[in-house]
Amino acid sequence: MKNIKKLVSLILVVAMCFSLAACSTPKPAEPEEKETNEPKENEATETGKKIFRYSLTADVPTLDPQLMNSIPSSTVGYHIFDGLMRNHVGEIQYGVAEKYDVSEDGLVYTFHLRDAKWSDGEPITAGDFEYGLQRLADPATASDYAFIITSLIKNADKVNNGELPVEELGVKAIDEKTLQIELQNPTGYFISMLSMPQFCPTRKDLVEKYGQEYSADADKMAYNGPFIVKEWKHEDRLILEKNPNYWNKDAINLDEVHILTVADPMTAVAMYEQGELDQVNVPAEVLENYTDKVSYYFDGANDFMKLNMDGSSELKSKDLRLAVNYALNREDFILLATKNLYQPNTRYILPQVKGVDKDYGEEYPYEAFPVKGDEAKAKEHLQAAMTELGVSDPKEIELELLTTDAERTRTEAEILQNQIQTVLGITVTIRQVPYKQRLQMESDREFEMVVTGWVPDYSDPMTYLELWTTNSPYNHGSYKSEAYDGYVKEGITNTDPKQRMDALFNAEKTLLEDGAIIPLQLRRNAMLLNPKVKGFETYFVGLNYDYMYVDIEQ
Amino acid sequence: MGKYIIKRLGISLATILVLVTVVFILVRLMPGDPFTSDKMTPEIKANLEKYYGFDKPLIEQYFTYLKNLLKGDLGYSMKYKNQTVNKIIEDSFPFSFDLGIRSLVFGISFGLVFGITAALNRGKKLDFISIVIAIIGTSVPDFIMGALLQYFFGIKWGLFPVAQYLGFKHTILPAIAVGFYTLAQVSRLMRASMLEVVQQDYIKTAKSKGISSFRVTYKHQIRNAIMPVVTVLGPTVAAVLTGTFVIESIFAIPGMGKFYVQSVQNLDYSIVLGMTVFYGAFLVIANMIVDILYGLIDPRIRIAGK
Numbered sequence: 001m002k003n004i005k006k007l008v009s010l011i012l013v014v015a016m017c018f019s020l021a022a023c024s025t026p027k028p029a030e031p032e033e034k035e036t037n038e039p040k041e042n043e044a045t046e047t048g049k050k051i052f053r054y055s056l057t058a059d060v061p062t063l064d065p066q067l068m069n070s071i072p073s074s075t076v077g078y079h080i081f082d083g084l085m086r087n088h089v090g091e092i093q094y095g096v097a098e099k100y101d102v103s104e105d106g107l108v109y110t111f112h113l114r115d116a117k118w119s120d121g122e123p124i125t126a127g128d129f130e131y132g133l134q135r136l137a138d139p140a141t142a143s144d145y146a147f148i149i150t151s152l153i154k155n156a157d158k159v160n161n162g163e164l165p166v167e168e169l170g171v172k173a174i175d176e177k178t179l180q181i182e183l184q185n186p187t188g189y190f191i192s193m194l195s196m197p198q199f200c201p202t203r204k205d206l207v208e209k210y211g212q213e214y215s216a217d218a219d220k221m222a223y224n225g226p227f228i229v230k231e232w233k234h235e236d237r238l239i240l241e242k243n244p245n246y247w248n249k250d251a252i253n254l255d256e257v258h259i260l261t262v263a264d265p266m267t268a269v270a271m272y273e274q275g276e277l278d279q280v281n282v283p284a285e286v287l288e289n290y291t292d293k294v295s296y297y298f299d300g301a302n303d304f305m306k307l308n309m310d311g312s313s314e315l316k317s318k319d320l321r322l323a324v325n326y327a328l329n330r331e332d333f334i335l336l337a338t339k340n341l342y343q344p345n346t347r348y349i350l351p352q353v354k355g356v357d358k359d360y361g362e363e364y365p366y367e368a369f370p371v372k373g374d375e376a377k378a379k380e381h382l383q384a385a386m387t388e389l390g391v392s393d394p395k396e397i398e399l400e401l402l403t404t405d406a407e408r409t410r411t412e413a414e415i416l417q418n419q420i421q422t423v424l425g426i427t428v429t430i431r432q433v434p435y436k437q438r439l440q441m442e443s444d445r446e447f448e449m450v451v452t453g454w455v456p457d458y459s460d461p462m463t464y465l466e467l468w469t470t471n472s473p474y475n476h477g478s479y480k481s482e483a484y485d486g487y488v489k490e491g492i493t494n495t496d497p498k499q500r501m502d503a504l505f506n507a508e509k510t511l512l513e514d515g516a517i518i519p520l521q522l523r524r525n526a527m528l529l530n531p532k533v534k535g536f537e538t539y540f541v542g543l544n545y546d547y548m549y550v551d552i553e554q
Numbered sequence: 555m556g557k558y559i560i561k562r563l564g565i566s567l568a569t570i571l572v573l574v575t576v577v578f579i580l581v582r583l584m585p586g587d588p589f590t591s592d593k594m595t596p597e598i599k600a601n602l603e604k605y606y607g608f609d610k611p612l613i614e615q616y617f618t619y620l621k622n623l624l625k626g627d628l629g630y631s632m633k634y635k636n637q638t639v640n641k642i643i644e645d646s647f648p649f650s651f652d653l654g655i656r657s658l659v660f661g662i663s664f665g666l667v668f669g670i671t672a673a674l675n676r677g678k679k680l681d682f683i684s685i686v687i688a689i690i691g692t693s694v695p696d697f698i699m700g701a702l703l704q705y706f707f708g709i710k711w712g713l714f715p716v717a718q719y720l721g722f723k724h725t726i727l728p729a730i731a732v733g734f735y736t737l738a739q740v741s742r743l744m745r746a747s748m749l750e751v752v753q754q755d756y757i758k759t760a761k762s763k764g765i766s767s768f769r770v771t772y773k774h775q776i777r778n779a780i781m782p783v784v785t786v787l788g789p790t791v792a793a794v795l796t797g798t799f800v801i802e803s804i805f806a807i808p809g810m811g812k813f814y815v816q817s818v819q820n821l822d823y824s825i826v827l828g829m830t831v832f833y834g835a836f837l838v839i840a841n842m843i844v845d846i847l848y849g850l851i852d853p854r855i856r857i858a859g860k
Contacts, residue, residue, distance in 0.1 A: 140605070215636050
C-alpha cells in the first residue's frame with residue numbers, strides 16, 4: 001500500500017514537471033514563428049525593404065503625444081506625428097501648415113493648413129490642433145509636459161491650474177484649415193517648437209473612444225507623420241512603417257524603422273557587431289576599442305552643480321562659490337570620470353543652441369573659469385570667503401555633496417571631492433541617494449551642493465536661463481539677482497534679435513560671475529552607425545535622432 | 555486531505571493580504587514619489603496627484619486598491635501611462651515563465667543527474683567534478699555567467715544569438731545562465747540526501763536480499779532521496795518563473811523581472827504593488843503545491859497537519 005502511494009506521488013511529481021513544461025510550449029511557438037518572418041541580418045536587402053534599426057534601453061513609456069515626457073518617446077513622436085512645422089535638426093520646415101502669418105507685435109500666429117490626411121484617411125483639421133493643445137493644458141489630462149506651454153501660450157498657465165476653462169486657451173480654429181495661436185510674449189523660437197509631439201494634432205473622437213487606453217496599443221490611435229506604428233510589442237520592439245497617407249511621402253525613403261528594447265548597452269553594441277542594429281551608442285567603458293569608428297554628438301544634457309544659497313550653508317558666500325569653481329580642473333575631471341567621452345564645460349548655456357544667426361557659442365564665446373582651474377584665484381577667493389564667514393581654518397568649512405547612487409555618479413563625486421579638498425583644504429562629504437530622492441531633496445532645498453543637470457526644451461539660451469530667475473520653480477538654489485532677472489526679462493520682451501541675445505548673454509555671465517552654479521560637463525555620445533545608413537542626424541532638443549529622411553544604400 | 559488543503563488555502567490568502575498591506579505602506583514610505591522629475595512644477599504635480607487619486611487620504615486609497623484588487627484590477631502604471639499593470643504582466647510574464655521553465659528543466663534534470671552521479675561515485679573523480687560545477691554555480695553570480703556565455707558562445711564563437719528572445723536558439727544561453735544556480739543547488743542537495751539514504755537499514759536489507767545494485771539505486775535510493783529536492787522547488791520555481799532582472803537585461807528579453815526592478819527605481823507604485831501581489835501569489839501557490847505534494851508523498855506530514 002505504502003509503495004503504491006509512493007509510486008503515485010512520484011508519478012505526480014514527474015507529471016507536474018512535464019505539465020509545467022507543456023504549459024510553456026504555446027508561448028515559445030509564437031516567438032519561434034516570428035523567427036521566420038522577422039527580417040534578420042542583411043535580409044533587409046533581400047526583401048528589398050529599407051529598414052533602419054536602433055535600440056532603446058527601455059521601451060518608450062507612452063505614444064500619447066500630450067503625455068510624452070521623455071526624449072526617446074518624443075523622438076518616436078516626431079516621426080509618427082506631423083506638427084504645424086517641422087524642426088529638422090534646427091532647420092525649420094513646413095509641416096501640416098503650408099504657410100503662416102505673424103501679427104506685428106509678434107503675439108498672434110495664424111497658420112494655414114494644407115490638405116493632409118490622418119493614417120485612417122480622415123482629413124487633418126485646425127480643430128485637431130486646437131484639441132491637442134487644449135488637451136495638453138487641461139489639468140484633467142495631467143500631462144507632465146504641460147509646462148512647455150504654461151509660460152508660452154496665452155492663458156495656458158491659468159487653464160492648467162484650473163482657474164480658466166480650456167476654451168480660454170489662446171488657440172482657436174478659425175475654420176477647418178486656419179488655426180490661430182496667441183502667445184503670452186513675442187517668442188521667436190515658438191515656431192521651432194511646433195514639431196514637438198505635445199503640439200501635434202490629436203483626434204478627439206479616438207481619445208474619447210479609448211479613454212485612458214488611448215494610444216496604449218498601435219491600433220488605438222491615429223498617425224499623421226512620416227511613419228505609422230505597425231507593431232508595438234511592449235518592452236520588446238516598436239516597428240514603424242512608412243505612412244502611405246503622409247502628404248510628403250515621396251521624401252521618405254525608409255520602409256520600416258525597428259526600435260528594439262535592449263536594456264544592457266553592452267548587449268546593444270554586441271548586436272550592432274552582429275549586424276542586428278544599425279546604430280548604437282558606445283558606453284564609456286569600452287569606448288577605447290572603437291575610437292576610430294565612432295562619431296560624436298551632444299544630446300543637450302548639461303551637468304552642473306546646484307548650490308544652496310538660501311543662507312543655511314556657507315555657500316551663501318559668493319567668494320566660496322567662486323573658490324570652488326576655480327578649484328576644479330574640469331579637464332582632469334572628464335578624463336577620470338568618463339575617459340573624455342563627455343566634454344568639460346566652463347559656461348552654462350549649451351554652445352550649440354541657436355544664437356541670432358549662428359550657434360550661440362560661436363556668436364558669444366565665453367569661458368567663465370579656466371578649464372584646468374586656477375589655484376591662485378581659488379585660494380584668493382577662499383581667503384575672502386573665510387574672512388566673510390569668520391573662519392580661521394579652511395577645514396572648518398564643511399560642504400556636503402549630494403548625488404545619485406549610481407556607480408558613475410559616485411566616481412564623479414569622488415573626483416570632485418578630491419579636487420576641492422586638495423586645492424582649498426576644506427572638507428567635502430559625499431551623500432548618495434536614489435535618483436528620485438535626489439530630485440525630491442533638490443526641490444525641498446535639502447542640499448548644499450548637488451550634481452544635477454538640465455536638458456534643453458528648445459533651441460534658445462532661454463531654455464537654460466529661465467531656471468534661475470527669482471520666481472522660477474526650478475530655482476532650488478535660491479539664487480537672487482536683480483540684474484539677472486532684468487536681463488532675462490529683456491530676453492522675454494525685447495523683439496530685436498541682437499539686443500535680446502546680448503541680454504541673454506549678460507544673464508549667463510551674471511549667473512557665472514556670481515558663482516551661482518558650478519558648470520561641469522556636456523554629455524557627449526559616441527555612436528556607431530552602419531555605413532550604409534545615409535542621412536541619419538542627431539539633435540539636442542526635444543529628440544535625439546532624426547531619421548525621417550534616412551536612406552539605406554543597397 | 556480536503557481539510558488540509560482548505561487550511562493551507564486560508565493561510566495563503568492571509569499571507570497575500572498581509573503582503574499587499576505591507577508593500578502598500580512601504581512603497582509610500584520611500585523618499586520621492588512617482589511624479590518626481592527634474593522638470594516638475596508644483597501645479598503640474600497637483601494635477602497628477604489628483605489624476606491618480608493621491609490627494610485622497612491614504613486609508614481611502616488603500617481600500618480603493620483592495621476593492622480593485624478583488625476585481626483583479628491592478629490599476630494603471632504611472633510611468634507607462636496608458637498601460638494597465640494587468641496588461642504589462644500579461645505581456646511580460648509569458649517570457650519570464652518560458653525562460654523559467656526552460657532553466658528549471660535544465661537545472662533540475664542536470665542537477666539530479668550530477669547529484670546522483672556524485673553520490674554513487676563518492677570521493678572519486680566524478681564526485682570532484684560535480685563539486686566544482688556546484689561551486690561555480692553557487693558562487694558565480696548570474697550576471698557574470700550571462701555575460702560570459704554571451705561573450706563566448708554569442709560574440710566570439712557565434713554559436714548562439716547574442717540577444718533577444720525569438721526562437722529556440724535564442725533561449726539556450728539565458729536558460730543556462732538562469733538555471734545554473736538551480737543545477738548547483740539541486741545537485742548538492744541530491745548528493746547529500748543520497749548519501750544519507752544509503753546508510754538506511756532498508757537499503758542494507760534490499761542489498762542483502764540480493765537485489766541488483768541498479769535496482770537498489772533506482773527503486774530505493776533515488777526515490778527516497780528526492781524529498782528534500784521537492785522541498786526547495788517551491789521557492790525556486792516561483793523565483794525563476796517570475797523573471798530575473800539581470801539575465802533579462804543582458805539578453806534583451808522582454809520579461810517581468812526588468813519591470814519589477816525598474817518600477818522600484820521609478821517609484822511606479824502600481825507596478826511595484828501589482829507585481830508584488832502577482833509574485834507573492836505565485837510563491838504562495840508554489841509552496842502550497844509543494845506542501846500538498848509533500849503530504850501526498852509522506853503521510854506523516856499529512857497527519858501532523860490535521
